[in-house]
Amino acid sequence: MTELTVREHDESKAQAVVSNVLAVSIKGKGPFKSAQMIADEHLARHGDVEKAVQKVIATHTRLVGMSGFATGLGGLLTLPITVPTDVGVFYMQASRCAAAVAHLRGYDLDSDEVRSIVAMTTLGASGVAIAAEFGVDLGTRAAVAALKKVPGRVLIDINKKVGFRLVTKAGTTGVVNLTKLVPLVGGGVGSSVNVVGMRSIGRYATRNFPVA
Known part of the structure; x- marks a missing residue:
């Protein structure tokens, strides 16, 4: 393939x-509950938005700390996400956690702008840096409004940048370059690192989706 074709292939992979x-983390699939369902269940159980937010984070932290936390997700493990299964599932858990926090705090999960912030949230400081490249300051309610003002192509470019943080070329398949991701983790690293990673994502979620 030509250099341009390779680049286009990589961009397509990153966006995918x-x-x-x-799509899965927000809408759910099979036994994997949607972000809204998880959020509503916690709100009904605890009766307070901020307590529900903290419990959502605690629940996802516990899930990724469990041995074999990918077990039981059935068809999710065959999704064409082009990253190793354990990392892909961790990312789905992290995305669902961030999206559930967003929903609890009144953000519209059907909004492309909100979804882009969810994606950037899972990258922690790297996500904040990506937003800054496009003149968006995450951590304020104005961030969604700012993203609404940019052309649709910019949102696509933001999502591609997030994808590139997850996927690097290794022959013909994509792998995750964990040394460049904070706080994402993957196989062979251990549940304690998964826990630290999810807690960090939870903190970024509460920051990037502030209370009105």
């Missing part, structure tokens, strides 16, 4: 990673 994972 984000699109597929966000």
Whole structure:
């Protein structure tokens, strides 16, 4: 393939990673509950939005800390997300956690802008840096409004940048370059690192989706 064709292939792969994972984490699939369902269940159980937010984060932290946390997700493990299964599932859990926090705090999960912020949230500081490249300051309610003012192509470019943080070329398949991701983790790293990673994502979620 020519250099341009390779670049286009990589961009397509990066965008597919984000699109597929966000679709499942926000809308749910099979036994994997949607972000709204998880959020509503916690709100009904605890009766307070901020307590529900903290419990959502705690629940996802516990899930990724469990041995074999990918077990039981059935068809999710065959999704064409072009990253190793354990990392892909961690990213889905992280995205769902961030999306559930957004929903609890009144953000519209059907909004492309909100979904882009969810994706950037899972990258922690790297996500904040990506937003800054496009003149968007995450951590304020104005961030969604700012993203609404940019052309649709810009949102696509933002999602591609998120995808590129997850996927690097290794022959003909995509792998995750964990040394460049904070706080994403993957296979062979251990549940304690998964826990630290999810807690960090939870903190970014509460920051990037502030209370009105």
